[in-house]
Amino acid sequence: MNKLITKSCEEIMTTLYKPIEFAVDGLLAQGLYILAGSPKAGKSWLALQLCLAVAKGEKLLERETASGTALYFCLEDGYERIQKRLYELTDEPSDNLFFSIMADSIGCGLEEQITKFKSAHDDLRLVIIDTLQMVRSETDSTYGSDYAELLPLKALAQQLGICIVLVHHLRKAADSDPFNMVSGSTGLNGCVDGLLVLIKAKRSANQATMHCTGRDIEDTELLLTRHGARWTVTDESEDKPPDIFSFAIHDLMIEKLSFKGSATELCGLLTEKYSQEFFPNMIKKELTLHGYELQSYGVKFSHKRSNGQRLIMLEYDRDSDTGDGKNLMPEPSQNADPAVTVGKSESSQTVDTIDSASETNSNTCEKSADPVRQLAVPFRSGADPEYAIINGKKVEVKSYSLDEILRQSAAKIRAKVFAERGILVPEFDPAL
Numbered sequence: 001m002n003k004l005i006t007k008s009c010e011e012i013m014t015t016l017y018k019p020i021e022f023a024v025d026g027l028l029a030q031g032l033y034i035l036a037g038s039p040k041a042g043k044s045w046l047a048l049q050l051c052l053a054v055a056k057g058e059k060l061l062e063r064e065t066a067s068g069t070a071l072y073f074c075l076e077d078g079y080e081r082i083q084k085r086l087y088e089l090t091d092e093p094s095d096n097l098f099f100s101i102m103a104d105s106i107g108c109g110l111e112e113q114i115t116k117f118k119s120a121h122d123d124l125r126l127v128i129i130d131t132l133q134m135v136r137s138e139t140d141s142t143y144g145s146d147y148a149e150l151l152p153l154k155a156l157a158q159q160l161g162i163c164i165v166l167v168h169h170l171r172k173a174a175d176s177d178p179f180n181m182v183s184g185s186t187g188l189n190g191c192v193d194g195l196l197v198l199i200k201a202k203r204s205a206n207q208a209t210m211h212c213t214g215r216d217i218e219d220t221e222l223l224l225t226r227h228g229a230r231w232t233v234t235d236e237s238e239d240k241p242p243d244i245f246s247f248a249i250h251d252l253m254i255e256k257l258s259f260k261g262s263a264t265e266l267c268g269l270l271t272e273k274y275s276q277e278f279f280p281n282m283i284k285k286e287l288t289l290h291g292y293e294l295q296s297y298g299v300k301f302s303h304k305r306s307n308g309q310r311l312i313m314l315e316y317d318r319d320s321d322t323g324d325g326k327n328l329m330p331e332p333s334q335n336a337d338p339a340v341t342v343g344k345s346e347s348s349q350t351v352d353t354i355d356s357a358s359e360t361n362s363n364t365c366e367k368s369a370d371p372v373r374q375l376a377v378p379f380r381s382g383a384d385p386e387y388a389i390i391n392g393k394k395v396e397v398k399s400y401s402l403d404e405i406l407r408q409s410a411a412k413i414r415a416k417v418f419a420e421r422g423i424l425v426p427e428f429d430p431a432l
Contacts, residue, residue, distance in 0.1 A: 054126045147187035250321075254327065267279065
């Protein structure tokens, strides 16, 4: 009998696990997926489009992709047809996309073929097998046999940290649940990490709905339109607010360098600095989930119990900060404050205020037809900093050179690329 291995709830909830990496943001993560559709519905075109997007680091269906090598087992076509389809989708070949028109079966060599390819291409992100039927060795279609047959590929995807997509067919019988239309038993659905089901209302139609579900993705329905050979999204995408929690912690720690205290105390510091509400019951969860990203910004997180109280400990290391020790939080004043202006060059810090500082407040309001100008009235008193009146409040006018803005923006992008893809981009030099 094998020894039972367990982990406590406390251990799991406080361990910093490496975040799940997505081949296609919010759509395909590390693991095993099925892309199913009726015959000639356009699923192979979508699969090829997916491979090209990952290989070139381009968007797919308005979603970001993780750039890397893609391997396409195109088992029902020859190289001539692949060539024709490639020219329908792109004029520029990619060095990161590879094809094979032959493969061993699952459990009879396919896993070894993929493993050897991964050893030769360390940045392998995506493997597509078109179709599943071509690599099956089981003739039974019971729940147990279907589940067991796909299990080696599921384990391989997790072991190699890649996304494997199996192109499959739908049964002819319609169903109110599109995922029940996947050909075979529900063992296939139960084994894979996600399902993408492409359904066209009519065979001749250029519109289709792709139903998406999975363990690491939200249930989604995408309305697609086919323009020539390429599928595009036709429904409006919902814009989600950016996740800036790591930026907030990073910028706070630039000032504090270290912190030791309760979640309530940390929330108080964040609220005081950003004038936003932070919740003590969520702060530890957010720190744990953002642990890897915070490490890339030079912030180390740990915690301990002391006298029955949970203490949070944060340490900032400037040398480990991919943000170069600069603030990453977007400043609200730069987005909404009309008094904030940008300098024209590194050598000139002169700012263009809304109206000349020599004009009186009344003259400015009378001459300006712009309602924003009527709210922001700049003035200067002696050697004091320049200020503006915003809705009756005195606000200091900040000036930034264009180079400073570019450097800050570049630092944020470098930090995001490192956190999401592990790629260290050289520092931006505006002089080049």
